[in-house]
Amino acid sequence: MSTLLNPECAMTCPICLETMHPPIVQCQIGHSMCKSCVTTTNIKTCPSCRSPLTNTRNYQLEQVIEGLGDLLKIKCIYNKKGCKYVLSAEEKGRHEDECRFRVFPCEGKKYAKWNCQWTGDYGDIYKHFKDYHNNQTWMQYRTEANMRMNLNNDFLDIQIISFFNGQQYFYYKHKLDVAKGKAYWAFQLVGTQSQAKHYYYEFEIHNDPVRKFKVTEMCYSDVEDVDKIFEEEKCVVISFKILKSYLIDDELPFKFRIMSIKKK
Structure with missing residues (x-):
């Protein structure tokens, strides 16, 4: 009828x-x-x-x-x-x-298979990480640190980053893939694809003042499949062979910064 x-x-x-x-x-x-x-x-x-x-x-x-x-x-x-x-x-x-008003599942469960059943609103995402996954909140939009690396095991890491006191939030996602012999890093804006196009990041690996591995790449939205981003290598990608030459006592010195694209 x-x-x-x-x-x-x-x-x-x-x-x-x-x-x-x-x-x-x-x-x-x-x-x-x-x-x-x-x-x-x-x-x-x-x-x-x-x-x-x-x-x-x-x-x-x-x-x-x-x-x-x-x-x-x-x-x-x-x-x-x-x-x-x-x-x-x-x-x-x-x-x-x-949409920013959609229901958000815990990104740690979605990406890294954490045992977390939380769902909530956009405004509660950072608080959720602080309350239940506090070790994943230490990064800033400008970060320099050493990362312990074990290239014998697959590894997934996710951090949430507050950009200018919560004006925006970004996910830092890192992966070690032993079968492919590659390490990956990507940054995703928690927001729309059109908003994500206004941000980019610089990521640098170094072990002395001269020798550096540096990549500048666009940010993506959190709704985009990060595994596809890794597969297409639209992110930071480095082979284990090269990565080993930057390790110092099994630690990787790195730094990054997230920036907005200035309007002309």
């Missing part, structure tokens, strides 16, 4: 009460709603008629909404938490994946 028979209400999701965005699913009677709303609320019956929900897509309605494009602006699903973005149907899903 088509819900397009009533154009006035056909585009309004009965769950979020906003304009629907693809994918759009139907109940057995034919009422449509955002699939993301069904998933988020975990409801089993239609809010309009209480009939069972299905996975049947309303492609006709999806085409209408997508066809309207910029003429049909939709609020972010997190608008009630404070997000002010109003987007086209095409932009909505991409934005909500990286």
